[in-house]
Amino acid sequence: MTRVTVTDSNRMISGNHIMLRHRTSLAAAFRWEMRKAGNLWYWITTALFDAIGMFNGWSQYADYQDEFVRQNVTWTAIWGQAILLPSMVFMPMLVAAFAAQIESNEHHGRNWQRLNAVGTVDVAVAGKMLHGCMVSFLTVLVFEVEFILVGRFVMGFDLAQSGPFLLRSIPLTLSVWAIVTMTQVVSVKTESFAGTMSVMMILTIGGCVLSLAAPAIAQLYPLALITSASAVRDLAGIADPGSMIVSTAASGTWILIGAVVFRRLARRAI
Structure with a gap:
């Protein structure tokens, strides 16, 4: 998954030359990120792990259906179990692996050095950020689609009541x-897939611990943001606008901080 062949390296170098010939517009940088992201494994794995979560949600509802019916609980019962493991472990590790795979290749081909040499590193970083946004949106979309399919067509829930869960896709993304x-x-500093994933695994474990031990602090911790954005620890507040705003603001702040640091480190790459 992380091995870089001569062909892969040449393809990346060629792609960078194409970007340079076109003065590296943001659109060109984004298209190149799309081309070099070998991502079929990611989408298959994401769909499978999301399906495991959906099965857990369906199973719990089936086991305690009488109790849920008495309390008029429908979508929430599925959501709580469906998002718990994905938000704490699966999503953070999968998206980290996806991004780390792409970024580790930049060092094998010394692409950061080439981009710095011709002054196009800023556009390249912007293209990567835009690509990251798209991947994030599609990752959440896969989960939401599976959630709606299970709730509506398997459980027969009223689609009109799914609004708050769909709105959660904003802070989740x-x-x-x-x-x-x-x-x-992290990838710019570690320069390898293994190094990046080691760091991200430690940070993910830290997020799991914080989510369990100190939920209030976990709302601001980057690797626990998915858990807080899903409201899985406070399902009664799933439709709370304040909760969504806090999660959105926290994530947005980390994105901005990350973008600034990413740009600075990329400019210093040697």
């Missing part, structure tokens, strides 16, 4: 994007 950005920052 930003929280995933924050993790992608942080992975990109």
